[in-house]
Each structure stands twice: as structure tokens, then as C-alpha cells.
Amino acid sequence: MTAHGIVLVDCPDEVGLIHRITGVLRGDGLSIDSSDQFVDVARQHFFFRAEVVATQPGAAADPLADERLRQALAAVLPAAAVVRVTRPERRPIVVCATREPHCLGELLLLDAVGDLPGRIVAVISNHGVLRELTDRFGVPFVHLPAEGVDRDAHEAALAAAIDAHAPALVVLARYMRVLSAGFVTRYPGRIVNIHHSFLPAFAGAQAYRQAYERGVKLIGATAHVVTAELDAGPIIAQDVIDVDHAATPERMARAGRDVEKLVLARAVRLLLEDRVFVHGGRTVVFD
Amino acid sequence: MTAHGIVLVDCPDEVGLIHRITGVLRGDGLSIDSSDQFVDVARQHFFFRAEVVATQPGAAADPLADERLRQALAAVLPAAAVVRVTRPERRPIVVCATREPHCLGELLLLDAVGDLPGRIVAVISNHGVLRELTDRFGVPFVHLPAEGVDRDAHEAALAAAIDAHAPALVVLARYMRVLSAGFVTRYPGRIVNIHHSFLPAFAGAQAYRQAYERGVKLIGATAHVVTAELDAGPIIAQDVIDVDHAATPERMARAGRDVEKLVLARAVRLLLEDRVFVHGGRTVVFD
Amino acid sequence: MTAHGIVLVDCPDEVGLIHRITGVLRGDGLSIDSSDQFVDVARQHFFFRAEVVATQPGAAADPLADERLRQALAAVLPAAAVVRVTRPERRPIVVCATREPHCLGELLLLDAVGDLPGRIVAVISNHGVLRELTDRFGVPFVHLPAEGVDRDAHEAALAAAIDAHAPALVVLARYMRVLSAGFVTRYPGRIVNIHHSFLPAFAGAQAYRQAYERGVKLIGATAHVVTAELDAGPIIAQDVIDVDHAATPERMARAGRDVEKLVLARAVRLLLEDRVFVHGGRTVVFD
């Protein structure tokens, strides 16, 4: 490990964990630029993230160095510890979307202007309508129609299309199909979804109509890691936008699009920068 | 009407309403300082609020002038029109609370420092714990224990205690008893309540524990007009506060208290300034 | 005027203005869907905006109808009244930018996905770097290098390039050249600019470095109408994003880009929907 790296550890909490981790880093000639640590006291679980730099120019640049560091850390930590050593590089992302362009467009644009710490390698959709937008950014568009195809077959095709790009992250940018538990478990902790959120809660196709009828004053969005239980995965980011009585269902929907794209982009950035841990149904986000 | 007055109209929409209203105001020697108008297109309902001043010093100061204006407006409007003429005066409020001091304290403080467009004339509680706080502000405290009393009897006592003060507004500042439909209909559109709100929704005594378990990133509060249907009345104001993974259930609860008191105070101010219309399950708020 | 139109009036305040306006509208067979009215009491100035629909299908569709309505309104209003009658159509916009893509990209994207109430007909830049992004959206890119050209000549070329498209609005999306008073007065109230804003204020190329040194906790952005006095034009929209001590100058700059693009897009929408009046150095925004 030469230049910059990120070290991530999570494990059952016990005395002296940071002391042991920092001992290994120091022994490896690594200096800590920044670090975050958190203990979930209720669950007795420990989370650690550090950005490190090599203190001597001669430190090994070969990829094996990362794996050696990982093993050295694992050797001093509890057997259940999950240790990761990563580089702040622009890893590949696959975006799945259906018809709505706002979230996909935001991600394509951030990527195009260099404001996304990753790169979109493919867009997959069950409809063709987003092809034109995707083409504008020179990103491959894969159209996988779902009508007349049985769900297992469609998911198999989807998985194949995703796996062809070996993405670090799969982003559901208003992808309107429910994914099976079997599909989701192929990409543990690596699928992120966005949905609108309301106080009180409304669901379904008529959500903005219901929100209007109820006269809500806030329109929200929630980005979460996708787990087998639909829309109940660990929350990464949330935000809201004010609306008032004069907002028609259409204007509420526009406010919803604005907040959805922001919240999804924030969650994608956090995931790509390895700032999110998932444990016990909730996230730890070192922002 | 001499100095300043507020004119409020709501009725089924039809052509020429503003023209007729402003004709009456003009004929009465009243100038419009500010006005808001809104048509709920879906429900074909019209809402109007104006702050007016007399253009000539000799305008009648007697209370009858307001009633005459009200009748003159009603005469040119549809039969179903609700017309109100009010003065920006500090009208009486009764606050009901149970054990939690944050919302009550905020209102008492705003009143004490002159930042509430009303005055708290009594605090009624089913517990005694808030007496000390109330006494600090020299406001009468009425303790109406509910234990061992049947609900009808308790509500009758509560209504009597409220009515003794003829309040313009009854504020439920974390009042933890469910009010019967019969009770609520005694004070149509004149009871306001606050409750915490979450995305997704959690309810009950363990709400902050659930929010913690779910790892929410926002804690919200909703103030609403109380109707017969519990916690489903028309929303007046909502807001949220950010929290993160490090927030314990206790810190989430503190964030909840902070946002609840703000949102309730905002709703109370809006109501006291006659800025809120309720129609068809939603509010129109001319802020 | 048949389907939908917007009526805008501002003039010195006097008694009966709304009554006169609504009388004309009613006489013309127009019903008011929504309207806003405001009197700036300090300046004794009146502002009115209404969205109107024809109540009878036979109402004239020809463009002359709008002008007739405008004249009918002017006839009953003070001589100094400014009366406009517009249609909610997607009017042409020219965007000027220099090197930074975030604001331009947001506008191009909103236009491409149908979320901008206008259409970008040209992008003009004093640098070539944004051509690629502009080309992605099929929008003409005009490169007007400023180096080695004297300011008057450059502004003349700029004005010619703008005027070739007869835009309703000129958007400075991080256009980094100071425009002369003479240039600005060619487009009164029709140029909008965005800049970052800080508490306390920092300026110049090193603004984010200064903000970092000072440890600010908020990064803001301000969109304003451009007037002859640099960066001091009437404010249309403002917003902020939280940052903390861990934000490097680079992350602060990214937060700045995020909030700038949001605030500029909001201001552009407000302007295109004819929701902004400018008077006496400030705006009235009917949102």
C-alpha cells in the first residue's frame, strides 16, 4: 500500500480493539489521516474506518500489499471480524431504472462532470424510454423487457447483465420492479434503492395524490440498502423538501423528484467512498 | 373597524368572488395591506384572507362595526360562505399537557417574552408534575386527575375547566389522553395537537426505540388540527431534525423534543394570527 | 385568451386595485385559478399575479386577445402600472457559463427530462471546455473567447449571440466575467446569476480556502437578478448545506456546487413561471 487507502473493520466489541488495529497500521508504516470509530452499545458491536497514507515512499505498490495488511489486521482481531482494505478509486456502478429520468440523469451528470466517486458502466432498464438519455452520456444501455417473461427468467437475465460489468454497486434509480429475496442475496449490501417518503406514510401509485389530499407540508425521500424485505432495508440517507397547500399533486411530485435525486446521489457517494457499514438492520455512516 | 382587522372568507368557488369582496371593503373605507387568495381546484373551494386598515380616521371603533362588515360581505357571497372578521389581538389560550414540559415550557416562555400572538390563561393537566413550571410563569394550573375517574366524567370536567376561560384555542402540548369524538366536536377547528413523526412511521411508547433500531436519519414532528379521528386531523406544520447512527434513543428523543416544540409553536402562532383554514381534511395556510 | 394565462400587475398602491383588476378579468370571461397579491407597505407598491382560465370555450385563441386584455387592465390602473399577460409556455433561455459544469449540467438535464418550464436554445461560453457537455444534449454551443479581445468588443459579440436567440431569460451559470452596466441594462430583469455565499462573507478565488480556515458550518448559495451593481442585485432564492470540521476545502467546494445548482435551478423555474417581481432593489416571489 503506497499512497492512500481505506481500512474498514467491524466486529463484536471488546477491550483494546483500536489499540491493536493502530499497532498493526503503525508497524506497517501507515499514518492515519482521519479515522472514525463507533461502538453500538446495545449490540456490542465495533465499527472502525480509517484513511491511511504510507509514511515512507518505498512502501509496496503491488496489490498484494492490501491483502497482506488485511490479513495482519485479521490476525489481531476477533475471529468474527470483517476487515476490508480498499483504495479510493472510481469503481464501476450499474444503474437500474424504469421510466423516470430524474435519478438516473443526476447520476449520469455527476459522473460526466467528475463529481461522482465512481463510474457508471451500464444502465439496465425494463423499458426503452431511458435509452436516449443514457446515450447522451455514452453509457451502454441494456434493455431487458419484463413483459411476457417470467420473473425468474427476467431476474436471471438481469443478474447476467449486471455481472457482465462486475460492479461494486448496483443502484436502483426508480427501478419499479420488486426483486426477489434470492436475487437480492446475490449482492449483499451492494444494492441501494430510493423511494419517496411521507409523514404520515403513503404508498403505491397514488402516493402524491394521497399526500395532497392529506395536505402534507413536507415531501421526503429515503435511500436504503436493499435487503430481502422490500423497502425495509437499512437507511443510508433521508431528506425532505417543504411544500404548501398551493402545491398540486404534480408540484408535489416535482418536489419529490428533486429530493429523491439528491438523497440517492448522497447515498451513492457515501457507499462509493466506503463510509457505510450495515449491521443488525441499521447503518453506521461515517460522513 | 378602525385600526387593523383581518377578513377571512371561504366558500364554494365561483366567478367574481374577489371582485365582490373588495367592492365591499372599498365601500367600507378599508384599504388592503396584504391579502392571500387560493382556490382548491380539485374541490372548487375558495379561500381569502386580508389584513385591512381603515383609510379614514373617523371609522367606527365600536365592536358592532366588525359584525356589520361581516354581514355586508355575507350578503354578496354564496349562502355557504363562512365569513369572519377578527382583530390581531392576543386572544386567550388554554394549554393541556400531561408530564412532558418541553412544549408547554416553550409556549409559556414565548408568552412571557411577548413572542406569542396570544396569552395562556390556564394550563390543565391530568398529572401534577407540570405545576411547578406553570407556577413560574404565574399562570393558573388546573390539576384534573384521570385515574379512577370514568372517561365521560373526566372529559366533562376538562370541558368545564376549558370553558371557564372561553379560550380561542386549546393546545394539546403533549397531552397523552385520547379525546372522544364528542369532546372534540365541542371545539371545532380550535384544538391543535403535536406528535412526533418518523419516516417510516413508528407509534406508541417505544417509538424512539423503534426509530433507533431502524436507524432513521431524520426525526420529525407534525402539528395538526384535532378531529374525531385520532392523529389524522389536517396538518398545519411539519419539520424535521437530522440525527445519525451515534444518536442513542435518548438523544433521538431530545431531538424529538426540540422539533416538537418548534413545530407546535409555529402552528399556534399561525392559528392565533388567523392564517389557517381547514377544509376537506387539509389546511390552507397563508404564511 | 383561451386556455391558461398569467396576469401580472405592479403599480403604486391605491385603494381598490384588486377590485378593478378582477372586474376586468370577470368582464373578459376569465376565472381566477389562483392569485397572489402583496403590498410593500414601506414603498407603497402593489404586486398582483393571477393564473386565469377562460370560462367559455369560445374565448379568442388569437395572440391579440392577450394584448387586448393588457390594455383593458392598463386602462383601469394608475398610469405607472406595469401590466403583463403571459402564457405558461416553455420560453427560450440562453445559458452563459465559463468552465464549471455543475450549474449548466443541472439546467441541461432538467430541460432534457422535461422538468424545466423553459428550453435552453444556446450555451455561450468564453471557454471551450463545456462544449462536450453541451453537445450531449444537442444544444448549440457558442464559443466566444475573451482573451485578447477588448471588453466592449467581447460584450458586443456576446450580445449578438444572445440576441440571435431572442431569449426570455439569460442565465449566468458560473459565468466568470464581470458584465458592464451597459451590457446589463440591455436585459433589464432578465439576467439571473448564482454565486456561493458564506457566513461570514468571503469572496474571490480563494473563498473555499477562507471558509475552511474560518471553520464555517454552512455553505450557501444566492441566486439574484443581475443589475449594474455587481453581485448586489435583488435576491430570488437562497439556500445552505451543512458542513463540518472534517470537510476539506475540496469537500466544501463540492457542497457549494450542490447547493449552487439547486438554488439556480429554483430561481430559473420561478422566473420562467413569471413568479418574480423586482422592485426597489428587492424581489417579490409568489411561490
Next chain:
Amino acid sequence: MTAHGIVLVDCPDEVGLIHRITGVLRGDGLSIDSSDQFVDVARQHFFFRAEVVATQPGAAADPLADERLRQALAAVLPAAAVVRVTRPERRPIVVCATREPHCLGELLLLDAVGDLPGRIVAVISNHGVLRELTDRFGVPFVHLPAEGVDRDAHEAALAAAIDAHAPALVVLARYMRVLSAGFVTRYPGRIVNIHHSFLPAFAGAQAYRQAYERGVKLIGATAHVVTAELDAGPIIAQDVIDVDHAATPERMARAGRDVEKLVLARAVRLLLEDRVFVHGGRTVVFD
């Protein structure tokens, strides 16, 4: 140290600091509940905060244990290290105010309802108007008139009144006198101030009038540590509230009061919970 303690370290950065600190903590039988660490890379300075608990019930409860821990930490750290060991106890605060009650009232109320991690032991004012509010909460009020008293004499009296209570923190809650550099250096890092903030900046008695004239859309507040340079001390917390064109200077001032009291209360809580480091003109806030 038995139950809970807080360990704070800041010093020039060098390799292995966390390893050494955690070694000492571990050797002392202390477990880390939560910790935060930050390196200001530009200044090469290290900041560390941990909440610790004793892992064995027999750990010494006497106050000497804290000092022994402090010395043990200092022994392994650079000579320039500042090491503090504190307990999460409700330390004494003195509040200085002049005429405005909103910030003082918020702090008194939070203290009264148990939502302030400290206790107000005295209120000192150069005017008498806040005595009644202070009396409501049973807090001693010290009136130190400044008129006709020379500044040095007044500051000497102020210092004596403060020192009589040996406060951990001096809160300027709209205290409208400028303090001399000599006075401020008596309480290094222990005086916190609040002031309103605007984009762009306005100052002086007519700030809200200027903000109104300029048509700002946000009213902000900044809480900062007081240093010799007036209003330029390290920023602890900032926030804003939306306003619109209809907000009169009076309503802007009310919005200002609302945001000022919130931001000041947040800063006071952060300081009392030992979450704020001051270094090189900026703060590190472990929230």
C-alpha cells in the same frame, strides 16, 4: 475513574498517537464506549475525544484517579499535548444578557426542564429588565449598570461577579457590550456568543432593516467562541430560517430570535458535553 468519563487530547500530529492513548486507557481498565478522532492535515494537528467506562467495579471513585489518568496520558504524548479528563456532570454556567429575553429564556427553560447538560448559577446584566424572567426560574440575578461607569471598572465588576460562581462556561446571550481583549483572555475558550448572520452580511442596530431592504430569503445565526477579535472567534454552530418578501423587518427579527436561541442552545450543549476543540481559529466539533 469509575463510572463514565470523557478523555480529550489535542496535540501536534505524529504516528501512533491513538495506539499510545488506547494503550494507556486499556492499562487503566477503561473501555471505550465511543470515540472520535480527527487530524487537521493542513495544520498537522490531532484531536481525540473518547467516552470511557471502567471495566471493573473496583476502579477508584476518588477524584485523584482522573488526574492520575491525565498524567499517564501526558506521559506518552508529545510535550505540547493538551490532555483533559472530565465527567459528564452538570457544570455551572453564568449567562450575561442585556435586554432581549429570547436566548436567556431558552437556556433557563432548558435548564428547568432538565434538557441542558449544565446548570445556570447566575444571570448578569447591564440592565434590569431581565430580572423578572430570571426570578421566575429562581436563578440569582446580578445587575451591573454600565452607564456612568468606566469600562475597566465595569469589566472588573463583571469579572468579579462571574468569578464568584467559578463557572465552566460564560454564555453571552445577546449581551450587547463589547468586551476588551484583556477581559476575554481571562476565560480562554470559555465564553460563547451568539449573533445574527445574513447573506450578504449586515451589521449594527439596523441589520434587520437592511436585510429587509435587500430582500434576503434566509435569516441566520452564528454561535462562536469569543476571542479578542470581535465576532470573529471560532464558529461552533450555525443555522438559518427561511423568510420571504412578505416578512416585515419585525417578522424577520422574530425569525432571527427563533434561530438565535436554537443555535446558541446547541452550542452551549456541545461545549458542556466537551465536544468542541478550538485550534488555529476554527473548531473541531465531535457531534
